[in-house]
Amino acid sequence: MPATPDPKTLAAFEGAKGFMPLDEGLALYAAAVEAGKLGLPLLEVGTYCGRSTVLLADAARAAGVSALTVDHHRGSEEQQPGWDYHDPETVDPEVGLMDTLPLFRRTLFRAGLEDHVIALVGRSPQIAAIWNSPLALVFIDGGHTDEHATADYEGWAPHIAEDGLLVIHDVFPHPEDEFTGQAPYRVYLRALASGAFTEIPATGSLRVLRRTEAGVRGRG
Numbered sequence: 170m171p172a173t174p175d176p177k178t179l180a181a182f183e184g185a186k187g188f189m190p191l192d193e194g195l196a197l198y199a200a201a202v203e204a205g206k207l208g209l210p211l212l213e214v215g216t217y218c219g220r221s222t223v224l225l226a227d228a229a230r231a232a233g234v235s236a237l238t239v240d241h242h243r244g245s246e247e248q249q250p251g252w253d254y255h256d257p258e259t260v261d262p263e264v265g266l267m268d269t270l271p272l273f274r275r276t277l278f279r280a281g282l283e284d285h286v287i288a289l290v291g292r293s294p295q296i297a298a299i300w301n302s303p304l305a306l307v308f309i310d311g312g313h314t315d316e317h318a319t320a321d322y323e324g325w326a327p328h329i330a331e332d333g334l335l336v337i338h339d340v341f342p343h344p345e346d347e348f349t350g351q352a353p354y355r356v357y358l359r360a361l362a363s364g365a366f367t368e369i370p371a372t373g374s375l376r377v378l379r380r381t382e383a384g385v386r387g388r389g
Contacts, residue, residue: 171195172202178227181280186259186272187220189310189338196372197308197336198224204306204334205232212304214293214321215311215338216240218259218269219276225308226282234305239289239296242270245312293317297324304328309356310338318352322359327385335360335378340371360385 173195174182182194189197201211201224211225216238229236244259244267261268270290277283289296293311297320307325311317329335337360339353357376360366365385366378 171199172228174198174224174227178223178280178282181223181276181282182220184279185220185223185276186218186269189221190373193338193373193375194221194224196375196377197221197338198228200334200336200369200377201225201228201236201306201308202231205229205234207305207330207333208232208234209303209305209330209333210235210237211306211308212237212239212325213308213310214239214325215245215309216242216269216273216288217244219273219280221308221310221338222273222286223276223280223282225306226277226280226285230282230285236286237289237304238273238286239291239293240269240273240311241292242273242290243267244269245317294320294324297321297328300325300328302328303330304333305330306334306336308336308338309353313339313350313352315350315352315355318356319359322356323386326360329380329385331380333380334369335366335380337376337378339374340376341374 222238225236259267309321311321337357340357363384365382367381369377
């Protein structure tokens, strides 16, 4: 029987702002539970308001590891004013910019998972450049331009341990089906082409790849 999140976690997931549907969330949780058996941290790129973070944190709690989440909390391109995915409630009225950090912290509090998450507030390439520890899982769900998605892959995929998992969200093979660009799809193809990953069955736009070989190239 597939592992399922704690009811409090699931309620926090469904109550948080975000774009991940339930079936993909449950697939992410199952991947995190499996990866957690390696005894290494689980990391996501793209926190937003913590919708997916609570699922990783629940799995991390069960495995006795930490969930790490990377975001500058100013919103990605498609979440800025004037775009379809902009939410005015995420704007800090004092500075006039998006700030999803308070909403994220609220989500964690409601789930009772604050002690199991390390929030890395900053830009993904800058944090990845100083990271030097292996990870059981990397979940890429940050900016959807080629520049940002590629930087997330190059910065974090090399840190995935053998038998660890690379999870990529919003992978749309057909241009007519996508809503924020096909950069995640191109990153997914690059990961497969590297020969370092073997694909696990997909759920919706969520792709799960297991690291089975060396050969992941970072920046440079």
